[in-house]
Each structure stands twice: as C-alpha cells, then as structure tokens.
Amino acid sequence: xxxVTQSSRYLVKRTGEKVFLECVQDMDHENMFWYRQDPGLGxxxxxxxxxxxxxxxxxxxEGYSVSREKKERFSLILESASTNQTSMYLCASSLPSxxxxxxxxxxxxxxWLTVV
Amino acid sequence: xxxxxxxxxxxxxxxxxxxxxxxxxxxxxxxYYLFWYKQPPSGELVFLIRRNSFDEQNEISGRYSWNFQKSxxxxxxxxxASQVVDSAVYFxxxxxxxxxxxxxxxxxxxxxxxx
Numbered sequence: 001x002x003x004v005t006q007s008s009r010y011l012v013k014r015t016g017e018k019v020f021l022e023c024v025q026d027m028d029h030e031n032m033f034w035y036r037q038d039p040g041l042g043x044x045x046x047x048x049x050x051x052x053x054x055x056x057x058x059x060x061x062e063g064y065s066v067s068r069e070k071k072e073r074f075s076l077i078l079e080s081a082s083t084n085q086t087s088m089y090l091c092a093s094s095l096p097s098x099x100x101x102x103x104x105x106x107x108x109x110x111x112w113l114t115v116v
Numbered sequence: 117x118x119x120x121x122x123x124x125x126x127x128x129x130x131x132x133x134x135x136x137x138x139x140x141x142x143x144x145x146x147x148y149y150l151f152w153y154k155q156p157p158s159g160e161l162v163f164l165i166r167r168n169s170f171d172e173q174n175e176i177s178g179r180y181s182w183n184f185q186k187s188x189x190x191x192x193x194x195x196x197a198s199q200v201v202d203s204a205v206y207f208x209x210x211x212x213x214x215x216x217x218x219x220x221x222x223x224x225x226x227x228x229x230x231x
Contacts, residue, residue, distance in 0.1 A: 009159075033219075042120075042207065042221040090161065104151070104166050105211075105219055110159035 003027070004108035006091050012114045019078040021111050023091030032074035033092040033105065034058075034066065043090065049074055050096065081115045088112050118143045120210050122222035129198050130230050137193040137225050139208030145169075150184065150191045151209040151219070161207065167191060169213075198229045 007022040025032065031050050035043040035058075045058030047066040055066050063085060067075040074093075078085055089112075094105040119142040129135045141150065152164040165175065167184050175182045179196045195202055208222045 040223055042223040043219075044221075045218070088159065090159075092161075104163055106163060107153070107161035112159075 004091055004093055004106055006089075006108040006111045008111050009109065010112045010114075012116060013078075013081050015082060015115055017078075017081050017115075019081045019113065019115075021076040021078075021089055021091075021113070023074045023076070023108060024072050025074075025091075025093040025106075026072065027093065027106075028071065029093035029106075030071070030096045031094045031105075032068065033094075034064075034074065034076045035090045035092065035107075036060065037088040037090055037110070046076065046089075078113075081113075083115050086113060086115045118145075118210055118212075118218070118220045120208050120220050120222035122206075122208055122225050124225045125223070126226045126228070128228045128230060131200060132197050134194060134196050135198050135227065135229075137195075137206050137208075137227065139191045139193065139222060141189050141191065141208070141210045143189075143210060143212075145212050147213045149211045149213060151211065152182065152191075152193050153207045153209065155205040155207065155224070157204070164193075195227075198227075200229050200231055203227060203229045 003026045005024045013019050033048050034046045037043045044060050046064050049055045049068040065077045088110050090110045091108040092105045121140045148169045150167045153161040155161050172184050181194045183192045205224045205226050207224045210220045
C-alpha cells in the first residue's frame with residue numbers, strides 16, 4: 001500500500017512565524033503535491049513537484065514555498081504565517097503520467113494548521 | 117475551463133437507506149480521468165475509484181456503484197444499504213490524461229448516516 005505521511009497532524013503557530021510542513025512518501029513516486037482544503041472551496045493545489053529540486057506553482061502559491069531535496073520528501077514552507085493561512089493541508093504523491101496507475105494521486109492524513 | 121460541481125453540500129440518511137452523490141464535470145478535453153475520494157473524520161483522502169473517459173461502463177464494488185454518463189457529463193456515486201461507517205466527506209475529481217499536476221476537485225458532499 002502507498003503510504004504518505006505528514007509529520008504534524010495539528011499545529012498552532014503565531015502570525016509572522018516561519019512554518020514547515022513535512023511530507024514523506026514510501027513508494028518512490030516522482031510526483032508530489034501540496035493541497036489546501038477549506039470549507040466550501042474543496043481542495044486547491046498550492047505547489048507540485050515532478051522531480052527532486054523541481055517545482056511548479058499550482059493555483060494558490062502566494063505566501064508559500066516548497067522544497068524537494070530528496071525524492072521521498074516534500075516540504076511546504078510558510079515564510080511568514082498569516083491568519084488567512086489557517087487551514088487543512090494535504091500532501092499527496094503519484095507516479096508520473098502516462099501509465100494506468102500513474103494517474104491516481106494518494107493522499108496523506110492532513111495537517112491542521114491554526115495561525116493565531 | 118475544467119470544473120467539477122457537487123451540488124449537494126450535505127446529505128443525511130438513516131442506516132440501510134440507499135444514497136446517491138451527484139457529480140457533474142466540465143472539460144473541453146476528449147480524454148480525461150474521473151475520481152471519487154472519501155474523507156473520513158480522520159482527514160485522510162481515501163481513493164475509491166478512477167474512471168477513464170473512454171470507458172462508460174458502470175462499476176460496482178460491494179455496496180458502492182458508479183454511473184458514468186458522458187452525454188450528461190456526470191459521474192454519480194451510489195451507496196446501497198448505507199452504514200454509519202460510510203459517514204464522510206466525498207469528493208469527485210477530474211484530471212487530464214497526461215497532465216501530471218492538475219486534479220480538479222469538487223467542493224465535496226458531507227454524508228451523515230444516522231443509526
């Protein structure tokens with residue numbers, strides 16, 4: 001089974017703090033993703049990485065950056081946390097397309113971040 | 117533009133009732149994938165099914181069934197004889213074949229199954 005692990009389930013941070021959300025996958029997937037989930041908005045893509053040190057902006061990258069130094073690890077960074085970044089953050093991974101199994105994205109359990 | 121609409125925000129049923137979750141999508145692509153994910157209270161999104169746009173056959177897996185109709189751009193999900201453990205948020209999603217980064221989600225439907 002694919003396992004995507006997010007290191008922190010619940011975090012409370014202060015406005016202006018630098019925040020790191022860590023994600024590790026154990027299936028040697030090339031693609032990794034960070035999504036944000038908010039009520040009434042569904043899931044929105046923040047950043048995507050298709051290889052080590054490679055990244056692409058998603059739909060809502062403002063206020064975020066990412067780091068992918070190793071294939072299995074993808075970090076989301078909030079340089080200066082703000083209250084509007086209070087949300088649920090979901091990490092995911094997949095094999096690259098094309099390929100029948102490569103088109104399924106597997107998700108972690110999520111990290112609930114509260115910025116006060 | 118690509119879009120997924122789940123018009124039902126919340127549904128409440130009593131155990132053993134059948135329930136259908138609606139999903140309508142928009143895309144200009146002729147080839148694409150459709151997905152359903154389940155999100156229980158624990159938070160993790162659990163993959164349920166992937167459907168290729170070339171395959172309009174309905175699928176059944178135990179108490180779950182999916183009805184894909186390209187003519188109406190719908191990919192509806194039915195749970196037969198619902199159980200309390202089915203209580204979760206269910207997301208429908210759309211992805212282009214060959215595109216590695218875009219999984220377009222609907223806003224989700226919260227299903228509450230009462231004992």
